[in-house]
Amino acid sequence: MIEPEEGVPTILNLSEISEREREEEEKVVDIVREFGAENLIYCMQCGSCAAVCPLARVGFEWYNKKLIKALLLGLKEELLDDPTPWACVACNRCTEVCPRRVSPFEVMFAVRRMMVEEFAIPTLAIEGLRALYEYGHAVYMTGREARKKVGLPEKPPSTDSDEKALKDLKTILRNTKLAELGLIPMND
Amino acid sequence: MIADVVKNESKNEGKLKYGLFLGCNIPFNRPDVEQAMRKIFPALGVEIDDLMGQSCCPTWGTMPSIDIVAWCAVAARNLCLGEEKGIDLMTACNSCYGSLNEARHKMLTNPDILKSVNDILSKIGKKYEGRAKCRHVAWVLYKDVGLERIKESIKYTLDDITIAVQPGCHFLWPSEVYPDKEEDPFNPKVLRELCEVLGAEAPYYSKLVDCCGMGALRSTDPEKSFTLVKEKLECIKEELDADLIVTTCSSCLIQLDDAQERLRKSGKLNFSIPVLHYVQLLALCMGFDPEQVAGISVTPRDEIIDKIINKR
Amino acid sequence: MSNDEKPKIGVYICHCGENIAGAVDVKAVAEFAKTLPDVVVVRDYLFMCSDPGQELIKQDIKEGLVNRVVVAACTPRTHEPIFRKACEDAGLNKYYFEMANIRDQCSWAHWHEKEKATEKAKVIIASAVAKARLLEPLEDRYIDLKKEVLVIGGGIAGIFASLDLANAGFKVHLVEKSPSIGGNMAKLDKTFPTNDCSACILTPLMVEVANHPNINLLTYSEVESITGSVGNFKVKVRKKQTYVDWNKCTGCGACLDVCPPKARVPDEFNEGMSLRGAIYIPFPQAVPKKAVVDMNACIKCGGRDFSGKEPRKSKSGKPILAPCERVCPTGAADRTPYRDPNGEIVELEVGAIIVATGYKVMDKSYFKEFSPHHPNVITAMQMERLISATGPSEGKLIKPSDIPKLLEAKKKGEKIEVEKPKTITFISCVGSRDNRYHTYCSRVCCMYMLKQAMILKEKYPDLDIYIFFIDVRTPGKEFDEYYMRCRQLGIKIIKGRAGGIQVLPGDKLLVKGYDAEVCRPVEVITDIAVLATAIEPDNTLRDLARTLGINVGAEGFLKERHTKLYPVDTMTEGIFIAGCAQGPKDIPDSVAQAKAAAASAMSLLEPGKMTVEPLISEVDKEKCTGCGVCVPLCPYGAISLVKHEDKLKSEINPALCKGCGVCTAACPSKAITLHGFTYEQVLAQIKTIAKWPEIQT
Numbered sequence A: 001m002i003e004p005e006e007g008v009p010t011i012l013n014l015s016e017i018s019e020r021e022r023e024e025e026e027k028v029v030d031i032v033r034e035f036g037a038e039n040l041i042y043c044m045q046c047g048s049c050a051a052v053c054p055l056a057r058v059g060f061e062w063y064n065k066k067l068i069k070a071l072l073l074g075l076k077e078e079l080l081d082d083p084t085p086w087a088c089v090a091c092n093r094c095t096e097v098c099p100r101r102v103s104p105f106e107v108m109f110a111v112r113r114m115m116v117e118e119f120a121i122p123t124l125a126i127e128g129l130r131a132l133y134e135y136g137h138a139v140y141m142t143g144r145e146a147r148k149k150v151g152l153p154e155k156p157p158s159t160d161s162d163e164k165a166l167k168d169l170k171t172i173l174r175n176t177k178l179a180e181l182g183l184i185p186m187n188d
Numbered sequence B: 001m002i003a004d005v006v007k008n009e010s011k012n013e014g015k016l017k018y019g020l021f022l023g024c025n026i027p028f029n030r031p032d033v034e035q036a037m038r039k040i041f042p043a044l045g046v047e048i049d050d051l052m053g054q055s056c057c058p059t060w061g062t063m064p065s066i067d068i069v070a071w072c073a074v075a076a077r078n079l080c081l082g083e084e085k086g087i088d089l090m091t092a093c094n095s096c097y098g099s100l101n102e103a104r105h106k107m108l109t110n111p112d113i114l115k116s117v118n119d120i121l122s123k124i125g126k127k128y129e130g131r132a133k134c135r136h137v138a139w140v141l142y143k144d145v146g147l148e149r150i151k152e153s154i155k156y157t158l159d160d161i162t163i164a165v166q167p168g169c170h171f172l173w174p175s176e177v178y179p180d181k182e183e184d185p186f187n188p189k190v191l192r193e194l195c196e197v198l199g200a201e202a203p204y205y206s207k208l209v210d211c212c213g214m215g216a217l218r219s220t221d222p223e224k225s226f227t228l229v230k231e232k233l234e235c236i237k238e239e240l241d242a243d244l245i246v247t248t249c250s251s252c253l254i255q256l257d258d259a260q261e262r263l264r265k266s267g268k269l270n271f272s273i274p275v276l277h278y279v280q281l282l283a284l285c286m287g288f289d290p291e292q293v294a295g296i297s298v299t300p301r302d303e304i305i306d307k308i309i310n311k312r
Numbered sequence C: 001m002s003n004d005e006k007p008k009i010g011v012y013i014c015h016c017g018e019n020i021a022g023a024v025d026v027k028a029v030a031e032f033a034k035t036l037p038d039v040v041v042v043r044d045y046l047f048m049c050s051d052p053g054q055e056l057i058k059q060d061i062k063e064g065l066v067n068r069v070v071v072a073a074c075t076p077r078t079h080e081p082i083f084r085k086a087c088e089d090a091g092l093n094k095y096y097f098e099m100a101n102i103r104d105q106c107s108w109a110h111w112h113e114k115e116k117a118t119e120k121a122k123v124i125i126a127s128a129v130a131k132a133r134l135l136e137p138l139e140d141r142y143i144d145l146k147k148e149v150l151v152i153g154g155g156i157a158g159i160f161a162s163l164d165l166a167n168a169g170f171k172v173h174l175v176e177k178s179p180s181i182g183g184n185m186a187k188l189d190k191t192f193p194t195n196d197c198s199a200c201i202l203t204p205l206m207v208e209v210a211n212h213p214n215i216n217l218l219t220y221s222e223v224e225s226i227t228g229s230v231g232n233f234k235v236k237v238r239k240k241q242t243y244v245d246w247n248k249c250t251g252c253g254a255c256l257d258v259c260p261p262k263a264r265v266p267d268e269f270n271e272g273m274s275l276r277g278a279i280y281i282p283f284p285q286a287v288p289k290k291a292v293v294d295m296n297a298c299i300k301c302g303g304r305d306f307s308g309k310e311p312r313k314s315k316s317g318k319p320i321l322a323p324c325e326r327v328c329p330t331g332a333a334d335r336t337p338y339r340d341p342n343g344e345i346v347e348l349e350v351g352a353i354i355v356a357t358g359y360k361v362m363d364k365s366y367f368k369e370f371s372p373h374h375p376n377v378i379t380a381m382q383m384e385r386l387i388s389a390t391g392p393s394e395g396k397l398i399k400p401s402d403i404p405k406l407l408e409a410k411k412k413g414e415k416i417e418v419e420k421p422k423t424i425t426f427i428s429c430v431g432s433r434d435n436r437y438h439t440y441c442s443r444v445c446c447m448y449m450l451k452q453a454m455i456l457k458e459k460y461p462d463l464d465i466y467i468f469f470i471d472v473r474t475p476g477k478e479f480d481e482y483y484m485r486c487r488q489l490g491i492k493i494i495k496g497r498a499g500g501i502q503v504l505p506g507d508k509l510l511v512k513g514y515d516a517e518v519c520r521p522v523e524v525i526t527d528i529a530v531l532a533t534a535i536e537p538d539n540t541l542r543d544l545a546r547t548l549g550i551n552v553g554a555e556g557f558l559k560e561r562h563t564k565l566y567p568v569d570t571m572t573e574g575i576f577i578a579g580c581a582q583g584p585k586d587i588p589d590s591v592a593q594a595k596a597a598a599a600s601a602m603s604l605l606e607p608g609k610m611t612v613e614p615l616i617s618e619v620d621k622e623k624c625t626g627c628g629v630c631v632p633l634c635p636y637g638a639i640s641l642v643k644h645e646d647k648l649k650s651e652i653n654p655a656l657c658k659g660c661g662v663c664t665a666a667c668p669s670k671a672i673t674l675h676g677f678t679y680e681q682v683l684a685q686i687k688t689i690a691k692w693p694e695i696q697t
């Protein structure tokens, strides 16, 4: 579903970015803070988080530290087609080492949440959401055979075998932002 | 705030009973891990509740990526299933452990979130009070069951076996949100001690706490994900020449097991080290049927199982 | 013990832990020392300066074994006093002591050549022993100390030094070259890290200085010359010609706006962003609040110079006066009396001097890459003026290019609206940490940029503010917290010093930088660009240092005696330094140094007397031919020719002689003896060294 935009240009005109924020009457920093990355303004770009981040290690461009700076500068559209936030393994190494209590993990996820609003969301994530809604399990394999092989009942004691519970879960999901966004069909 | 967390803790009142929280990977991908838990806990005097109606924790790529309240609401419904019975949850999946505890931490430190969550839960007649939490099976074994009891209950010991441990990220970080904490999360000891009590050696190695590259990283860019797991495996080989890798995380289990075999098949790795979840290893030592408790793997593990059971 | 008693020399060799013993074979040296003439005792010890080490020496003296002491150890600079004291305590004249430096000049220097180091140690000791055989007993002298202090520079450092001394009862002469005290701090708007208004905290102190009975305030004055030495400096101060009778001037300000346009020049106080007349009072809170006439600007209206001429008369018979004298209600600006352009010389005698002449900021014109010709490219000091309520725009944020328009309108009594700046960009380290200009860090720029940005952002939240930093340096108390507040306010921090400014059509400026954090070149279109230009020594500092005989470091600031241990002392005893004259620093540090310098001066002068070593020169009147060669050579003016039995003979004033030895070496008749370094002693040393290695056996 990600529509590749232009990406981050080779030269950043900060005044244009700031002008855009003015026009949209909302600062990117504030959006991200609203989405849970409240402490991002305390980041001093020390790089501890990047030093421990698996993403930085394997060469994603907009890993935690760099992403934070981009947001502080007001970048948003430019970042929408970047896969880095969606590769975050939520390991929270960064949170553990950040000397400013920024929780860069929260930043990565806040950016996901911001991207979702722009419908910049990977197909796989959509599928996960759909499965979560339909079955109550994001990772829903047809692992019945395997279960039988190890001597377990075909279905686990989850929403998979409890209709009332699945209905409850659906009710919950329909009362969240997921429904507002309309990313997936959400029938009863 | 954190004091509230403590105050709100469920009292298990002496008897060891937990709601077995399965998640997704374990019941559908690695049901042998589920079976291992169903075998070992009752044998160790821990009663298991099925927590009927449980769902995905929710995992990182789903609700946490959409909205914080939505994330917490799904997590809270799962936690409620335990809370209603006056018990804590227990999981063998680090992702579930992380997602549920992060969500709980958010709800307990931010009253606005908790209120919004309970507004949603009220639609299904539920309310989360913040009492029930999710424990990790490794911690239940380490703290509640205890090393002594484990030692007494095993049939086979792991003499001459060197284990590389992989506690996994969400066993450790962010230490602030977890109910049980390693004294030094950068040099974790719990899993090593749990392996050692079985008679194995479980030494430190330099990449012990490094990421295996599973999860979103693997689904976003498998190549990049494989570089991480390769680094880790090579370190294990070089520094420990381990006979076995033991993890407390179902995601790590899949990655280390599955990606390893792929790397080997594509000629990028020239060795093979079997991988087990700790509950599987314990089940094997306790004498449960290997087919049932450790029957699913990609990287071959017959040899090591043979070695454990038949001392060959 | 008398002089003619045969010398019995004790040689004490120190290992200095490993410092000496690590390179020098101490035992071999000791064996050698025993063979030297008149040496009766040789001992070595781990640390000669320790109590037990000193005890060895004392014991030998008390038991009568030795009557001359040679310690072969470290440097006399730090340790000679200790060993002299040990000799004295044991009852030996302390000038029967000689030190051989076998550490700094031997073991350390030749650490990797152990054999040679051992050889050299032997030579050094042999030469010290040769001198020790000829030592003479000397008696200490005392000089009286003048309990008055000269403070040069009336910035915050000079002000605090003066007040502390004056409050302690010392008479202070505060010499300030500009018409008012206050220094650079007077120009600042608010001050980090507490953002209190600079004038509000400074003005009361300035007034206190002016009113203090113990302070003789000499503004518009400069030090002309200094002679003498610690305790007794003789100072000539030139009070520059003010061309206004300060006894009459009340600082009413009537004359401030009357100079014709031709006589208006850039106003120093507003960093050139507005004009002042030739007659001016530097700023509203000036202390003393008195006008001066800047002769370089004055166009001598009505032919009115200051040569003592009566005014010409108009046809109606009225005298034609210059506008300033016309408006002056007290007659202070009266141009009729003759005024000496050289001003007046005041002579002072002081015991100590504190130099607190501060700094100036670098001019923007050096930095061509930043389009310095553009009025909206300003220095940070100009920004201070721009945001100050006493500044050219009365604290209203406008583009500097609009200031002339605004002032013009104000003069006409009109109100005009000028475009509000939307973006302000700061650039750090302009001229600092720059091998082309100054290698050092100016230490305050990071903080004042943050301060200015914070003040602006708090006042105008819509403003976009960018700060280009090489890195943010906030090492003071409460400084990093201050920085965090700035981040919270949404001030954008770019990691990387900008590389250039281009002028865009329509008065906008394009700042080109590189953000090392997003790894991209970045551009900002800005209304005002602020250059944090380096803090550098005042132009006159080198000359002043020469006048005072104190050192200036490579970077141009005054050099302290020791960076760590004597941070406000200089190599010249009795002269102390404080504030930015010593190096860039903020107000808290300037004040701390000022108080330290004041305390040092007090502890020096309070006893009223001071011991000085008798190591000074003396003239043998019999040998002196009165040629006078020595007189002009003496850097301390201690020598004069006086009548002695009808002949002119040179005479050395022991109170002034510092024992430098220039005269001793210059005297053609060898009539001058430098005690402690006599011809015989020095020659004996040289001979020993020159004859090496024959002398060894």
Ligand SMILES: Cc1cc2nc3c(=O)[nH]c(=O)nc-3n(C[C@H](O)[C@H](O)[C@H](O)COP(=O)(O)OP(=O)(O)OC[C@H]3O[C@@H](n4cnc5c(N)ncnc54)[C@H](O)[C@@H]3O)c2cc1C
Residues within 6 Å of the ligand: C152, C153, C154, C155, C156, C157, C158, C175, C176, C177, C178, C180, C181, C182, C183, C184, C185, C188, C190, C191, C192, C193, C221, C222, C223, C356, C357, C358, C359, C360, C361, C380, C381, C384, C444, C448, C451, C535, C538, C540, C541, C544, C578, C579, C580, C581, C585, C586, C587, C588, C590
């Ligand atoms: C843009 C800017 C903003 C700043 N903001 C802050 C701030 O917010 N907080 C803070 O703590 N610090 C700030 N500082 C630093 C502060 O200005 C200095 O720490 C302080 O002014 C130093 O005081 P001083 O007395 O040593 O020197 P100065 O203030 O320079 O005073 C020296 C005085 O000596 C006089 N003088 C010079 N030569 C002679 C001579 N030969 N004979 C007689 N008199 C002489 C001068 O006329 C002057 O009056 C700022 C500096 C700059 C450049």
Ligand code: SF4
Residues within 6 Å of the ligand: A042, A043, A044, A045, A046, A047, A048, A049, A050, A064, A065, A068, A094, A097, A098, A099, A100, A101, A102, A103, A104
């Ligand atoms: S560790 Fe924290 S402060 Fe450092 S760069 Fe990362 S987020 Fe910023």
Ligand code: SF4
Residues within 6 Å of the ligand: A049, A052, A053, A054, A055, A064, A087, A088, A089, A090, A091, A092, A093, A094, A095, A104, A105, A108
């Ligand atoms: S949580 Fe995400 S951003 Fe933080 S270290 Fe892990 S992968 Fe990197």
